Amino acid sequence: MITIRSSRPGEGARVVEIWRRAVDATHDFLSPEDRQAIDEMVCDFLPQAPLLLAVDAHDYPQAFMLIDNGHMQALFVDPACRGTGIGAALVRHGLALHPRMTTDVNEQNGQAVGFYERMGFKRIGRSALDDQGRPYPLIHLAYQA
Template sequence: MIKIRLSRADDGHRVIDIWRSAVDATHDFLSSEDRLAIDDMVCGFLPQAPLWLAVDGNDSPLAFMLIDNGHMEALFVDPAFHGKGLGAALVRHGLAMHPKLTTDVNEQNGQAIGFYESMGFLRVGRSPVDGQGRPYPLIHLEYRDRS
C-alpha cells in the first residue's frame, strides 16, 4: 500500500538516491559535465526541500514531488518502481492542492512528456534553454481539467 506524506530530515539521503537513479535512467541527453553540476546543485537543496513522498508500507520513500506556488518543480520515481502508479498518485495529490498545476519537462524526455499529457496536462509554451541557461529546451505544461 502506497502512502503520500511530507518529507522529514531523515529522508534526505534516500531522496538523493531516488533523484540520481531516476536521472541516470531518464536523462541520457545530459552532458557528463552538466550532470555533475546539476548533481552538486540538487544535493545542496533537495534534502531540506519540502517534498511530498510516495512511501511503501515500511515508510521508505519510492518517489517524490516538489511543488512551489502551484508549479511542480520536480517529480522523480525510483526506476525500480516505474510504471507502478507512484508518479500518477503524486500528481493527483498535487492537483488536489493546486487544480491549475503547471510543470516544465525537458523536451528530450519524451516519456515524461507523454506521462504528463496522459494525466491531462497540455503544452502551453517552450523555452530554448533550461532554468539555468543550459541547452536543454523545456516544454511548459499546464493541467486542464477535461470534465
C-alpha cells in the first residue's frame, strides 16, 4: 500500500539516498564531474525542501516529488520500487493539486520521457542545456487531460 505525505525533519538522509540510487540507475549520461557537482548541490538543498513522499506500510520513504508553483521540479523513485506504481501515484497526487502541472525531463532519459508521456504529458518545448547550463538537453512537458 502506498501512502503519500509531506516530508518531515530527519528524513533528509533517506531522500538523498533515494535520489542517488535513482540517478545512478537512470542518468548514465552524466559525466563523473557533473554527477559530483550535482550531488553536492542536491545534498545542500534536498533535505530541507518541502517534498511529497511515497511511503510504504512502515512509513519508510520509497520515492519523492517536489512541486514548486505547479512545476514538478523532481520525481525520484528508489530503483528497488520501480514498476510498482509509486511514481504514477505521486504524479496523480500532484495533478490533483496542480491540474496544469508542468515538468522538464532530461532528453537522454528515454524511460522518463516515455513515463511522462504515458501519464498524459505533452511536449511543449526543448532546451539544449539543463538549468545549470550543462550540455544535457531538457524536454519541457505539460499535462494535458
